[in-house]
Amino acid sequence: MALLIESTLGLDPWDVLHQGIAIWTPMSIGIVTILVGAVVLLAWIPLRQRPGLGTVSNVVVIGLAVDASLWFLPQPDALALRATFMVAGVVLNAVATAAYIGAWFGPGPRDGLMTGLVARTGGSVRVVRTSIEMTVLAVGWLLGGTVGVGTVLYAVSIGPLVHALLPRLAVRPSSYEAKRSTRGGIEPSDVHAEAPTA
Secondary structure: OOOHHHHHHOHHHHHHHHHHHHHHOOOOHHHHHHHHHHHHHHOOHHOOOOHHHHHHHHHHHHHHHHHHEEEEEEEOOOOHHHHHHHHHHHHHHHHHHHHHOOOOOOHHHHHHHHHHHHHOOOOOOHHHHHHHHHHHHHHHHHHHOOOHHHHHHHHHHHHHHHHHHHHHHHHOOOOOHHHHHHHOOOOHHHHHHHHHHH
């Protein structure tokens, strides 16, 4: 996430929103990420989603990690280095996504929002996820978040990358843990169905 921000070539839809909010507030993008995650988590209540350790960790750790990373990462001027940051950011995001889904400790707040809406509305994963992502992207862009080639690269590559990485990074839990951690959440075997529209 920090690499994508420092590349200034475009962010994924949720981070466009986070950056847009941060522009208009005195908060860092990391703090905004935490607060938005917490608000999204509140939306789980009427959807009857159940958070896990991974859900709570996702809310807190990502925001703290991005602020810490932005503190020491340089903002490069050369386009080649900015492009390298962008590609590295997308690839590392895919690794992180596959690792946290594959750990079976519960979905992140944004994934849980999607699966909860799918369960409640009966809509398809693709339509619900795309609707959410396009909404947050539009709001973030209107607030001044960075949309660019990195946004497009993320959208077209994150799904295939996660799909390829997930079998290599997923651990196989007991059947009880699997049922508990995915109740109302995202299953690693289903990630290919929803990740491409990220």
